[in-house]
Amino acid sequence: MRRKCLSEDPCPIARSLDAVGDWWSLLIVREALRGQCRFSDFQQGLGLAKNILATRLRKLVEQGVLETRPSADRSDHNEYHLTEKGRRLEPVLRALATWGRENLFDAKDTAAG
Numbered sequence: 042m043r044r045k046c047l048s049e050d051p052c053p054i055a056r057s058l059d060a061v062g063d064w065w066s067l068l069i070v071r072e073a074l075r076g077q078c079r080f081s082d083f084q085q086g087l088g089l090a091k092n093i094l095a096t097r098l099r100k101l102v103e104q105g106v107l108e109t110r111p112s113a114d115r116s117d118h119n120e121y122h123l124t125e126k127g128r129r130l131e132p133v134l135r136a137l138a139t140w141g142r143e144n145l146f147d148a149k150d151t152a153a154g
Contacts, residue, residue: 060104061130065089065097067137070106070123070130078120079112106130 047059061067065087072086084094098121101107106127112118 061101061106063097065093066101066106067130067134069094069097069101070127071134073107073121073123073127074131074134078122079118080121083121101127 047055050056050059061070068087069083072083077083077086080094080098083089083098084091087094089097098107102109102121104126105124107121108124109119110122112120
């Protein structure tokens with residue numbers, strides 16, 4: 042079943058979810074905010090299948106959240122870097138993390154993490 046496209050929806054939440062609403066995309070942005078920029082690092086850190094990662098990275102580039110740049114140490118590889126649009130997702134991810142800590146963990150879970 043194909044997902045409904047929300048890119049023309051009048052609701053800004055719906056449009057945002059259309060652009061970056063699946064969990065892999067947001068986790069890729071989280072990793073990019075932490076300094077990851079190589080395909081292999083995203084794959085290793087997230088444990089994501091290569092085909093799914095490639096699809097999500099391509100979409101994030103198409104959406105203007107990430108941009109590709111030649112690798113500084115190996116010109117035959119590209120790196121993925123957040124654009125200004127992508128960096129503006131940081132407060133969204135911080136809010137999501139706060140909500141998760143406050144609502145999805147028991148007291149014993151939050152004490153350990």
